[in-house]
Amino acid sequence: MPPAASLVFTTLLSHGPLTRAEVGRRTKLSPAAVTKAVRPLMELGYLVEGVDEEARPAVGRPANLVWVDGGRALFIGIKVTGDEIIAVLADLCCRIRMSRHVPLRGREPEAVLPAITALVQELLTEADGFGVPVRGLGIAISGDVDRADGVVRYSPFLEWRDVPLAEMTGTATGLPVTVDNDVRALTVAEHWFGAGVGLSDFALVTVGAGIGCGLVVHGRVVSGAHGVAGEVGHLSLDPLGPLCHCGNRGCVEAIAADPAILRAVRAVTGGQVADTAEALALAHGADAVVRGIYTRAGEAIGKAIGFLVNILGPQRVIISGEGLAAYDLVAEGIREAFAASAFGTAARCDVVTRPLPFEEWARGAAATAIQSFTGSGRSEESR
């Protein structure tokens, strides 16, 4: 689609149904430009126009509304974690029609790629039942991902380097493939459908196996000139803090990510802790030393959010990720450290939490596939 058409399309995706006048107001396009953008999309059946029967006025002519016809195309979105693959079949409105989880037997590309391919085949078969074509596959993966080239440059959790994932999965499935960083993909979904709808500037901070951050500034996702952006996890806050896998000390990720917390809990308890759930149970059981570890994790996250807010001044920061399971233990540390580090009116930034299960991350991957399909992610891809 031309830029104006994809702008109209994504506006309708987030805010539709809308009148043409409202589309013009939101996109700042002239009535003629809206007409020009809408016409081919209607001819293809992706947009429909009609009367909103519920809003029909008692007298006078009802307003015509335009919206996206979600049923006209399907997309597959996949999120790869260290342990499993989560896949969704989503429609053109990015509504989840179906989802699947499969455990991973290994993390190397030789184990992950066949699992992705098998899952895609399964969903393609299901899609046949809807009688609607699958137009694209989005894959979201943590680490340094070059979306334009479809290459996973470096994924620390999977220990992948320079894996041409788009090409490999495209050949295996026959679908157009979009590969993106998982937090960036989730940020697209939050911008279109979640706590970022209608905001021009927000940050999504994810806490879990790592600390991630997606940024929207001036209405668009920030990708970084060299592929790195939103790396709040590697702000080195404490030069005397624990060693991080990046080589620095006291990074937020080395203090507040799940593995770091588990390591610290094992150190104080003498190693008798199997996993994150057990560490959490100890803290909830009022083990003061273990609770202190969570408090410090919260403080590191809060300080990092304060730094982010001082630099960018967003309207909102959304905190999400598996780490929210410990939110009651970290909330106070986050709040206090954020309030202490935010400068002046920056402290007015709205900081919210939002649980987003892995299906939502997979939905984010589907959203990137819809972006590629509609050309709306082009500016990000070209970076």
Next chain:
Amino acid sequence: MPPAASLVFTTLLSHGPLTRAEVGRRTKLSPAAVTKAVRPLMELGYLVEGVDEEARPAVGRPANLVWVDGGRALFIGIKVTGDEIIAVLADLCCRIRMSRHVPLRGREPEAVLPAITALVQELLTEADGFGVPVRGLGIAISGDVDRADGVVRYSPFLEWRDVPLAEMTGTATGLPVTVDNDVRALTVAEHWFGAGVGLSDFALVTVGAGIGCGLVVHGRVVSGAHGVAGEVGHLSLDPLGPLCHCGNRGCVEAIAADPAILRAVRAVTGGQVADTAEALALAHGADAVVRGIYTRAGEAIGKAIGFLVNILGPQRVIISGEGLAAYDLVAEGIREAFAASAFGTAARCDVVTRPLPFEEWARGAAATAIQSFTGSGRSEESR
């Protein structure tokens, strides 16, 4: 001007003279939209079109070029520091035609406002000689400035709170007034004419009486949802560091700004240091303890730039400000701390220094007045 016209205007300001086709390519406007944008600006005389005689080909028709006719309007730009006011008379191309410095007798609005008014009157008289109208006044001032309302909310150096500067100076001078944060104004000038030309994402870090930072992301200056952005000076890097005027400890500004360095040098030498120049002389005279203070200042700046780059991934960071006088003493600290804190490929960011005298800051103020005149700063003003 409508948005398309101001986009065309600023594109020609930075990159002109250009063919209409090139304007279309750079602005992503259709030929019809370029024609529509250019026509009224030509009728007003702000744009002219003609043949570039130097580029006339040996055979065939020469290409018509469009450019801004700088001589058609004048603007006054003013930068207020703690000690003096710097004013420039600039044309529509933001070329400096004349500049003036006047010392300040006090920092309170009652001392600064008459000084501004007198200087503006002086430049208005000079402008008469050009036979061209002065179309606007821009004032750049450090601190939290609400450009849309024309109010200086809080300027720590001047100790101003809630001063309606645009209204007061507008009444006194009869000119349309734009008031903006000084670093943001300088960032506009760098984006249009300096080391930020052609870049969509860069940061300008200024080191001097304070530590400032202007950001351009996706081609536009970041203002912050609540008026705060680019506050790298108040990243609290060291919880045991010196107390900052913001109340935190170990802020970059409390370690690396000129007053902080002077305070630290006085502390180690027992108070026998009159000013920044004397502190510099001691360091250049190989006083190892004093040199160490500059090294630590450089490290704080380098770490803050690393944090900024990890979060935003800009194409370039420009370091400027009066503090560059000590650059030979801080350069190594900046370089090493930046390299240590930048994550992965973010370290590839181009970090450059650029001396920008206060006339350039005043030119930035004139640039904000040109923005207001052409409507190109509207999106920033509305924030």
